[in-house]
Amino acid sequence: MTSHVENLPGVTVRVPAKINLELRVGPPRPDGYHGLATVFHAVDLVDHVTVTPAERWGVDVEGTDAHLVPEDDSNLALAAAKMLAGAHTEKAFPVHVHVCKQIPVAGGMAGGSADAAGALVACDALWGLGLGVEGLHEYAARLGSDVNFALVGGTAVGSGRGENVVPALTAGRYEWVVVQAEGGLSTPSVFREIDRLREGREVPEPRPAPELLAALRQGDVEGLAACLYNDLEEAAFSLRPELESVRDAGLMLGAVGGLVSGSGPTIVFLARDRHSACDLAAALVNSGAATRVHTAVGPVPGAQIVESTPPA
Numbered sequence: 001m002t003s004h005v006e007n008l009p010g011v012t013v014r015v016p017a018k019i020n021l022e023l024r025v026g027p028p029r030p031d032g033y034h035g036l037a038t039v040f041h042a043v044d045l046v047d048h049v050t051v052t053p054a055e056r057w058g059v060d061v062e063g064t065d066a067h068l069v070p071e072d073d074s075n076l077a078l079a080a081a082k083m084l085a086g087a088h089t090e091k092a093f094p095v096h097v098h099v100c101k102q103i104p105v106a107g108g109m110a111g112g113s114a115d116a117a118g119a120l121v122a123c124d125a126l127w128g129l130g131l132g133v134e135g136l137h138e139y140a141a142r143l144g145s146d147v148n149f150a151l152v153g154g155t156a157v158g159s160g161r162g163e164n165v166v167p168a169l170t171a172g173r174y175e176w177v178v179v180q181a182e183g184g185l186s187t188p189s190v191f192r193e194i195d196r197l198r199e200g201r202e203v204p205e206p207r208p209a210p211e212l213l214a215a216l217r218q219g220d221v222e223g224l225a226a227c228l229y230n231d232l233e234e235a236a237f238s239l240r241p242e243l244e245s246v247r248d249a250g251l252m253l254g255a256v257g258g259l260v261s262g263s264g265p266t267i268v269f270l271a272r273d274r275h276s277a278c279d280l281a282a283a284l285v286n287s288g289a290a291t292r293v294h295t296a297v298g299p300v301p302g303a304q305i306v307e308s309t310p311p312a
């Protein structure tokens with residue numbers, strides 16, 4: 001490495017988890033994916049991704065469930081950095097990627113996708129590529145179906161296999177309680193299970209419900225609660241039957257709405273306000289229905305640079 005590069009400061013990006021407020025899944029496509037109509041919503045459960053100039057490519061992960069995340073080329077943050085470098089060989093140089101994880105791993109909250117988006121934004125800045133979010137979308141789509149949304153954040157309508165995202169107008173902030181399950185669920189296995197459960201059923205092309213977007217525009221918590229919907233919930237409950245009683249417990253304990261997040265097994269509850277969210281989180285733990293519980297607020301922005309780390 002040249003001394004010029006060695007002296008560059010590292011770049012840290014904060015990137016949020018997502019909830020699918022609505023997730024409608026179409027029939028399987030010839031490419032193995034499913035067409036989706038979804039409303040993504042970014043919440044303030046976040047990972048931090050730092051990229052630093054290095055002699056060799058590498059990645060390490062810290063956080064509660066760090067041991068569940070690979071520290072090799074299969075790490076989505078490192079894969080994202082290498083993909084971007086491959087397309088910009090004249091400016092890119094090796095980096096070490098450090099991921100500080102708060103987002104549940106394999107929880108249906110797009111943690112790996114968030115880290116990939118974080119690495120794209122951080123490397124774009126470190127290497128001076130000047131691509132910005134618009135220029136990074138093509139790389140995001142190649143990395144995974146949820147990566148594009150992690151770049152934009154907020155609340156957005158997703159289509160295609162999830163990679164086409166259009167921001168949605170919303171009013172107000174929404175208070176969530178996030179219940180983390182023990183162990184994860186693999187996203188492909190949940191899609192396979194929904195196909196199995198639907199055998200013999202007519203599956204329409206997915207379309208978003210206008211009522212949900214209207215509730216978001218009006219800041220109508222109860223209206224939003226009534227529209228929360230996830231086609232993959234049935235599959236997640238089929239693979240992990242104990243999840244249904246967690247969802248039912250939260251609704252009994254005062255949540256205005258609740259559903260499985262994406263492919264699960266995380267369950268999210270919508271609360272009336274901040275106080276109700278804290279009360280619900282405590283009640284879920286006290287009742288024994290849940291052990292790992294977070295409160296979260298949305299919408300929040302997508303991947304954002306938060307600091308430049310001076311070289312050691």
Ligand SMILES: C[C@](O)(CO)[C@H](O)COP(=O)(O)OP(=O)(O)OC[C@H]1O[C@@H](n2ccc(N)nc2=O)[C@H](O)[C@@H]1O
Nearest residue numbers: 032033034036113144145146161162187188191262263
């Ligand atoms: C469940 C969601 O989180 C909802 O936002 C996403 O659809 C999943 O997004 P993701 O984890 O980024 O998924 P990808 O890495 O793109 O795909 C993993 C696997 O999930 C299945 N998959 C994913 C997205 C999609 N629209 N249809 C699918 O069938 C495919 O088997 C695919 O091979």
Ligand SMILES: Nc1ncnc2c1ncn2[C@@H]1O[C@H](COP(=O)(O)OP(=O)(O)OP(=O)(O)O)[C@@H](O)[C@H]1O
Nearest residue numbers: 075076105106107108109110111112113115146187
């Ligand atoms: N940076 C990363 N963070 C988390 N998991 C990663 C990462 N890189 C690779 N993985 C692998 O990806 C798998 C899925 O992890 P992830 O946390 O993204 O799941 P998820 O939240 O269910 O994804 P989605 O909601 O997008 O379907 C993990 O089991 C892990 O082995």
